[in-house]
Amino acid sequence: MIHILGGGLAGSEAAWQAASRGQRVVVHEMRPVRSTEVHRTDCLAELVCSNSFRSDKLDNAVGLLKEEMRRLGSLIMRVADEVRVPAGAALAVDRERFAEGVTREIVSHPGITVVREELTDVPDPAVAGGPVIIATGPLTSPSLSERIAALVGHSQLYFYDAVSPIVLADSIDRSRVFRASRWSRSLRGPAAPEPPAPACAVDEGEGDYLNCPFTAQEYETFYQALTTAERATVHDVEKEKFFEGCLPIEVMAHRGVDTLRFGPMKPVGLIEPRTGRQAYAIVQLRQDNMAADHFSLVGFQTQLKWGEQARVFRLIPGLEHAEFVRFGLVHRNTYINGPAVLAETWQVRSRPDLFFAGQISGVEGYVESAASGLLAGINAAAVADGRAPSAPPRTTAMGALAYYASHADARHYQPSNITFGIMAPLEQMDRRLRRDRKARNEAISARALADLGLWIGIE
Numbered sequence: 001m002i003h004i005l006g007g008g009l010a011g012s013e014a015a016w017q018a019a020s021r022g023q024r025v026v027v028h029e030m031r032p033v034r035s036t037e038v039h040r041t042d043c044l045a046e047l048v049c050s051n052s053f054r055s056d057k058l059d060n061a062v063g064l065l066k067e068e069m070r071r072l073g074s075l076i077m078r079v080a081d082e083v084r085v086p087a088g089a090a091l092a093v094d095r096e097r098f099a100e101g102v103t104r105e106i107v108s109h110p111g112i113t114v115v116r117e118e119l120t121d122v123p124d125p126a127v128a129g130g131p132v133i134i135a136t137g138p139l140t141s142p143s144l145s146e147r148i149a150a151l152v153g154h155s156q157l158y159f160y161d162a163v164s165p166i167v168l169a170d171s172i173d174r175s176r177v178f179r180a181s182r183w184s185r186s187l188r189g190p191a192a193p194e195p196p197a198p199a200c201a202v203d204e205g206e207g208d209y210l211n212c213p214f215t216a217q218e219y220e221t222f223y224q225a226l227t228t229a230e231r232a233t234v235h236d237v238e239k240e241k242f243f244e245g246c247l248p249i250e251v252m253a254h255r256g257v258d259t260l261r262f263g264p265m266k267p268v269g270l271i272e273p274r275t276g277r278q279a280y281a282i283v284q285l286r287q288d289n290m291a292a293d294h295f296s297l298v299g300f301q302t303q304l305k306w307g308e309q310a311r312v313f314r315l316i317p318g319l320e321h322a323e324f325v326r327f328g329l330v331h332r333n334t335y336i337n338g339p340a341v342l343a344e345t346w347q348v349r350s351r352p353d354l355f356f357a358g359q360i361s362g363v364e365g366y367v368e369s370a371a372s373g374l375l376a377g378i379n380a381a382a383v384a385d386g387r388a389p390s391a392p393p394r395t396t397a398m399g400a401l402a403y404y405a406s407h408a409d410a411r412h413y414q415p416s417n418i419t420f421g422i423m424a425p426l427e428q429m430d431r432r433l434r435r436d437r438k439a440r441n442e443a444i445s446a447r448a449l450a451d452l453g454l455w456i457g458i459e
């Protein structure tokens, strides 16, 4: 018997996969007995916001992830394909028909029982009679969150997502930025350490950063644009409930003209080689993926509208032509520090019969949540059968996502969408592939699907 907490995208997919492998599954879903701030119906797999599953093409990493899921018999993908609506290269769905379709399939499956109740504790797998999958999502109810925190360690469960924008390395003007770490040894000896920075504006002087230096005039122009830019609408429940260490950059800016220069834009400890002096203010860019083609703006979590982010952040010296891979955001999001807790099979390292899946496991997005549920369901079935769980290779999108959530840097962990940047790079590239990103991405996808086929063969 497998117990699944939460019947969202991850929980529904996990239930389907486990039941398809002959397991008896109980899904505990609290709606409609108790709802969340954003869910509106009692359907399983309700889409809480956009109706888009993003790109459906193989030159895009999320397009690849969806194709891999189809090949693994995904319920979420099958129903999404059945109820798709016109959306160009993206897969968008009729949201009502989608959630109703998933609900119908789950409740009519003979191996699955859906119990409508809020669980306020995590069942002990030894007592419950089999593996347990926690898939209660970003809006996990407070009493259960408390129990999960006790289980994984209070410092390993987060309640807010504060994401800084990420730009493509190729689009940074290298003639305007300089590479340095704060208080590098050549500038200042180890005897004078920098006081610790706030949680979200981290530069402990550990690694190399790209630094964008501002003159006083440039700072003034940037500050004006930032404090007058339009913010995205936020859900009522989220209004102004931010951690002090993770304030949106525009909220910090409103506290005073120099607040940023003493916070995430502080220039101290960074000498600009071109002038030999400290700049008036600095924005730091931190390498964000192993391939070094993505850089994030350190401490720039924000609620500005996406168009406004592009306009305002392109005023940062060196980012005039920046291409944004992902925009910043701040929203309520309950998730564990995956790399500190999980194995790449989505099992808790210290409790192999306990799994996390979905947004709470430290992934970001509808498709990624369902994908982690898919693998957790397969592996929970394996554990219930006494077989060894496994994960697809890192050359696949499924495997790369699982590897990222279990092996990224636990000190700075942030949930991620699937991107080609977190997948294993191609072993060999000719000149055409080096130059042509679309062709390169298609080659990565072709390799992924071939490798997934081999894994399915041995799974």
Ligand SMILES: Cc1cc2nc3c(=O)[nH]c(=O)nc-3n(C[C@H](O)[C@H](O)[C@H](O)COP(=O)(O)OP(=O)(O)OC[C@H]3O[C@@H](n4cnc5c(N)ncnc54)[C@H](O)[C@@H]3O)c2cc1C
Binding pocket: 005, 006, 007, 008, 009, 010, 011, 028, 029, 030, 031, 035, 036, 038, 039, 045, 046, 047, 048, 049, 050, 051, 117, 118, 119, 120, 135, 136, 137, 138, 139, 140, 141, 144, 235, 331, 332, 333, 357, 358, 359, 360, 364, 365, 366, 367, 369, 370
């Ligand atoms: C406001 C908001 C907007 C988002 N918008 C998007 C978007 O547009 N596109 C995108 O790709 N991603 C979006 N996400 C991120 C994420 O992809 C979705 O939240 C997605 O639904 C996550 O899937 P899940 O299965 O992990 O969680 P959910 O789909 O939320 O499912 C979790 C389920 O667990 C249930 N539950 C919670 N606590 C308990 C309990 N104690 N006992 C029993 N059941 C419980 C809930 O009722 C829910 O049905 C958004 C997230 C939020 C918070």
